Amino acid sequence: TGEALDGLVDTDKGFISRELFVDEDLYRRELESVFTRAWLFVGHESQIPNPGDFFTSRMGEESVILCRDKRGEIHVFLNSCRHRGMKVCRYESGNTSLFTCPYHSWTYTTDGKLQGVPQYRSLYDGVLDREANSLAQVGKIANYKGTIWATWDPEAPDFLTYLGDAKVHLDQALDCRDGREGGSEVIGIHKWVFPANWKFAAENFLGDTYHNPSHRSVDLIGIGPSAEAGKKGRRDDELEKAQHIWVSFPEGHGVHSAVQPTANEYVESFLDNPVLEEYFRHCYEERKRRLGDQARLLPFVGSIFPNTSYHGRQPRGLCAWHPHSPTSTEAWRFFLVDKDAPDEVKDYLRRYYMRYSGPAGMTEQDDMENWLYATRASVGTVARRYPFNYQQSLGKATDSYDYPGSVTLQPTEQMARGYYRTWMKYMRGESWDALLGEGER
Numbered sequence: 001t002g003e004a005l006d007g008l009v010d011t012d013k014g015f016i017s018r019e020l021f022v023d024e025d026l027y028r029r030e031l032e033s034v035f036t037r038a039w040l041f042v043g044h045e046s047q048i049p050n051p052g053d054f055f056t057s058r059m060g061e062e063s064v065i066l067c068r069d070k071r072g073e074i075h076v077f078l079n080s081c082r083h084r085g086m087k088v089c090r091y092e093s094g095n096t097s098l099f100t101c102p103y104h105s106w107t108y109t110t111d112g113k114l115q116g117v118p119q120y121r122s123l124y125d126g127v128l129d130r131e132a133n134s135l136a137q138v139g140k141i142a143n144y145k146g147t148i149w150a151t152w153d154p155e156a157p158d159f160l161t162y163l164g165d166a167k168v169h170l171d172q173a174l175d176c177r178d179g180r181e182g183g184s185e186v187i188g189i190h191k192w193v194f195p196a197n198w199k200f201a202a203e204n205f206l207g208d209t210y211h212n213p214s215h216r217s218v219d220l221i222g223i224g225p226s227a228e229a230g231k232k233g234r235r236d237d238e239l240e241k242a243q244h245i246w247v248s249f250p251e252g253h254g255v256h257s258a259v260q261p262t263a264n265e266y267v268e269s270f271l272d273n274p275v276l277e278e279y280f281r282h283c284y285e286e287r288k289r290r291l292g293d294q295a296r297l298l299p300f301v302g303s304i305f306p307n308t309s310y311h312g313r314q315p316r317g318l319c320a321w322h323p324h325s326p327t328s329t330e331a332w333r334f335f336l337v338d339k340d341a342p343d344e345v346k347d348y349l350r351r352y353y354m355r356y357s358g359p360a361g362m363t364e365q366d367d368m369e370n371w372l373y374a375t376r377a378s379v380g381t382v383a384r385r386y387p388f389n390y391q392q393s394l395g396k397a398t399d400s401y402d403y404p405g406s407v408t409l410q411p412t413e414q415m416a417r418g419y420y421r422t423w424m425k426y427m428r429g430e431s432w433d434a435l436l437g438e439g440e441r
C-alpha cells in the first residue's frame, strides 16, 4: 500500500531509509513497479551479429533471450516455456534455428513463435493456439548505437525520450574514440555476484566521487580512477584543468563529468608501443576535429535509471546490476572497444579492463567491500531506525549551466536524491508524465 512507502525517502531534508537496501517487501514491490516498467539494458548487437545468434540476458530477476531472428530482426523474449515454464535456453550464448524446450520438446523459432508441439494432431488439434502460446515478448525494444534496451511496458515512452538529456553523456561511452557515432563492440563480459542491494552500485555510478579515498591504493600505483589506461600523467593534467560537473536529470539518471576550458593537445602516452601511441593520438585528434567544441566534454561515469551504469573512459563499457534478492546482486560488466581498432589495441584494452575491473580487478574489490559491510551493518533492528544521510551540497544545483540538467559544480549527492525521488514515483505507480518529471533545483 501507499502508506508503507511514506517516510522512506525525504529528498528535501536528505534522508533515505535503510529499508530500501534490505527489506524483502520493498524489494518484491520494486521488481513489479520498477523493473516491469523502466527501460533496461539487455545487451549489444555485436554479441548477436548473425541470424540465429542469441545471448541470454536478464531483466530484473528474470532470464530473457536476446535473439536475432532469421530475417535479421532483434527480439527480446522471456526465457520460459509457455507449457510448464521450463527455461527454453540454458546456454549463455550461441546460434540456433530453434529453441527446443528440454522438458516436453515444444519448439520456438528465433522470433519466439511456438512452432513444434509433439503429437500436436492427436493431443491438441483444434484447441492449442500456437500464436497465443509464443514466448512472452517485451513491450518495446530499442537499438541505440548498438546497445539493446527493452521494457515490458508497451505504454513506455520511446527510449530516447526516456534517456532525455543524459544522452550526450551516455554517447561518450558508446561512440568511437575518434568521435564517430556508434561503431563499438563488446569485447568481453565480467559476471559476478555480490552481497549487497543493487541500488548501492547504481547510486555509486551516479557520480559519487566522494568515495574516491576507497581507491587510494590503486591510485597510488597508477591504475585507479585518476589514471588513463594505466598511464598516470595525461589524465591528471586534463582533470586538473577541467571544470567538474555533477548532473542529475529529471528521469532519474545522473552523471559526473568534466568540461575542459579548451580541448587539450594530445600528450604522448604510449611511447613504448608505437601501435597504441598512433591509434590513441589519431583518435584524439580526430575526435577534436569532428566534435569541435563538444570535444571539451570528457567522458566519465554515470547511471541510467534504474540499473545500468557506464564508464565513458577506461574501462569503457556498460554495467547492468541485476537484482537477486534485497541483499544480493549479479553484476555484469560489458566492455567496449572500437570495432575497427587494431587487434593490438583491443588486446591491450582487454588486459587493462581485466586488471582494473571485475571480481579479480583492482578497483571493483574496493567498492564491493564497502557495499558488503554497509549491508551487513544495516540489516539489524536498531540500525534500520537510522536513515542514510544524503545532505551533501543540498540546494546547490543550478539549471543554468552550459549543459542541460541540474548541475552542481562541487561534489554532491544531488544525483542520488533525484534518483530516489524517481524511484519513489515508480514505487507509487505514477504516470509516465510524472515519472519523467522534475529534477532538483
Ligand code: FES
Pocket: 081, 082, 083, 084, 085, 086, 101, 102, 103, 104, 105, 106
Ligand atoms: Fe516446455 Fe513442457 S515445459 S514443453
